[in-house]
Amino acid sequence: MVYNFNSGPSVLPREVFEQASRAILDFDGTGLSILEIGHRTPLFQGVLDEALATARELMQLDKEHEVIFLHGGASTQFFQVPMNLLNENETAAYLDCGTWGTKAIKEAKLYGNVDVVASSKDKNYTYIPKGFAIPAGAKYFHYTTNNTIEGTQMHSIPETDVPLVADMSSDILSRVTDFNRHDLIYAGAQKNMGAAGVNMVVLKKDLLGKVSRKLPTMMDYRQHIEAGSVLNTPPVFAIYVCMLTLRWLKEQGGVAAIEKINDQKAALLYDTLDSLPIFRPTVAKEDRSKMNVVFVMDDKELEMEFLAACTDNGMVGIQGHRTAGGFRASLYNALPLESVKVLTDLMKEFATQKA
Numbered sequence: 043m044v045y046n047f048n049s050g051p052s053v054l055p056r057e058v059f060e061q062a063s064r065a066i067l068d069f070d071g072t073g074l075s076i077l078e079i080g081h082r083t084p085l086f087q088g089v090l091d092e093a094l095a096t097a098r099e100l101m102q103l104d105k106e107h108e109v110i111f112l113h114g115g116a117s118t119q120f121f122q123v124p125m126n127l128l129n130e131n132e133t134a135a136y137l138d139c140g141t142w143g144t145k146a147i148k149e150a151k152l153y154g155n156v157d158v159v160a161s162s163k164d165k166n167y168t169y170i171p172k173g174f175a176i177p178a179g180a181k182y183f184h185y186t187t188n189n190t191i192e193g194t195q196m197h198s199i200p201e202t203d204v205p206l207v208a209d210m211s212s213d214i215l216s217r218v219t220d221f222n223r224h225d226l227i228y229a230g231a232q233k234n235m236g237a238a239g240v241n242m243v244v245l246k247k248d249l250l251g252k253v254s255r256k257l258p259t260m261m262d263y264r265q266h267i268e269a270g271s272v273l274n275t276p277p278v279f280a281i282y283v284c285m286l287t288l289r290w291l292k293e294q295g296g297v298a299a300i301e302k303i304n305d306q307k308a309a310l311l312y313d314t315l316d317s318l319p320i321f322r323p324t325v326a327k328e329d330r331s332k333m334n335v336v337f338v339m340d341d342k343e344l345e346m347e348f349l350a351a352c353t354d355n356g357m358v359g360i361q362g363h364r365t366a367g368g369f370r371a372s373l374y375n376a377l378p379l380e381s382v383k384v385l386t387d388l389m390k391e392f393a394t395q396k397a
């Protein structure tokens with residue numbers, strides 16, 4: 043048995059792996075592989091339609107919001123967003139609360155002015171800044187809902203009249219939230235939604251067509267909306283895996299149902315960490331992420347020993363990010379509660395042994 047705590051690409055439901063592997067040999071009884079069908083065939087259109095409809099349903103999106111699938115990972119959205127929304131003489135507001143947000147800021151500066159309204163860099167991004175003001179004149183406000191590397195998460199949507207843009211790569215569809223409050227949402231699929239190679243972008247059309255720069259066709263959101271996500275050959279297999287994962291989530295009872303399980307997983311792990319002084323969670327309690335749980339041990343030798351014990355017990359992906367050290371357990375939607383039980387049991391046993 044393998045317990046996969048990888049941060050991304052990460053664990054997906056067993057059923058999804060089984061269905062996806064069957065479809066590689068024979069897609070829906072056609073005798074054809076999902077890898078050899080045209081992206082403009084009714085066969086693939088069916089996959090795309092179901093993926094888009096299920097995503098809309100799970101997020102309860104209103105009619106003003108469009109959903110598209112794009113290539114290039116969330117990192118492409120770091121620049122595609124300002125390219126489409128921000129003129130050179132205009133200013134966008136950004137929240138700097140982690141590695142990914144910092145990268146988004148760097149790219150936005152290529153296209154216009156960036157006003158960093160608050161930052162938690164002073165404490166290595168171990169908390170979420172509070173009480174910051176978003177200037178009313180900003181073209182949009184960009185924030186990261188969950189900081190995958192540092193293990194913090196926003197627990198409310200910032201109050202503002204400025205259009206809201208969110209990078210939800212690592213917590214999309216993990217909890218109930220008002221997706222419609224956002225003007226643009228993007229997420230790489232490989233954490234909570236499927237296989238690497240595709241991004242989901244949710245956006246309001248009325249944001250678009252307001253910049254004066256010329257946009258390459260492939261970078262223009264309007265072109266992708268008009269082409270229904272098949273402007274060019276889309277990542278067919280990645281979209282297929284995404285569709286299967288969305289279908290699975292719907293069968294689990296949707297976002298509210300998965301949130302309950304995600305809450306249980308996070309509570310079990312944080313309660314265990316809080317009860318064992320040998321382990322130390324690194325982030326401010328009120329900003330703890332329910333998706334990525336980051337912790338350290340003050341004795342680096344013990345860290346190595348615990349890591350080896352995790353490996354011996356079938357746990358993978360628990361080592362912290364190369365920039366953060368320590369440990370990170372990612373508890374995405376598809377991670378079973380059982381995996382957290384195995385991890386916390388090992389922690390308790392280890393703490394007792396070392397006491």
Ligand SMILES: *Cc1c(COP(=O)(O)O)cnc(C)c1O
Pocket residue numbers: 050114115116117118142186188189190209210211212230233
């Ligand atoms: C993983 C991640 C990214 C980068 O995703 P890529 O698909 O590798 O470009 C961006 N933002 C967040 C919050 C992430 O977790």
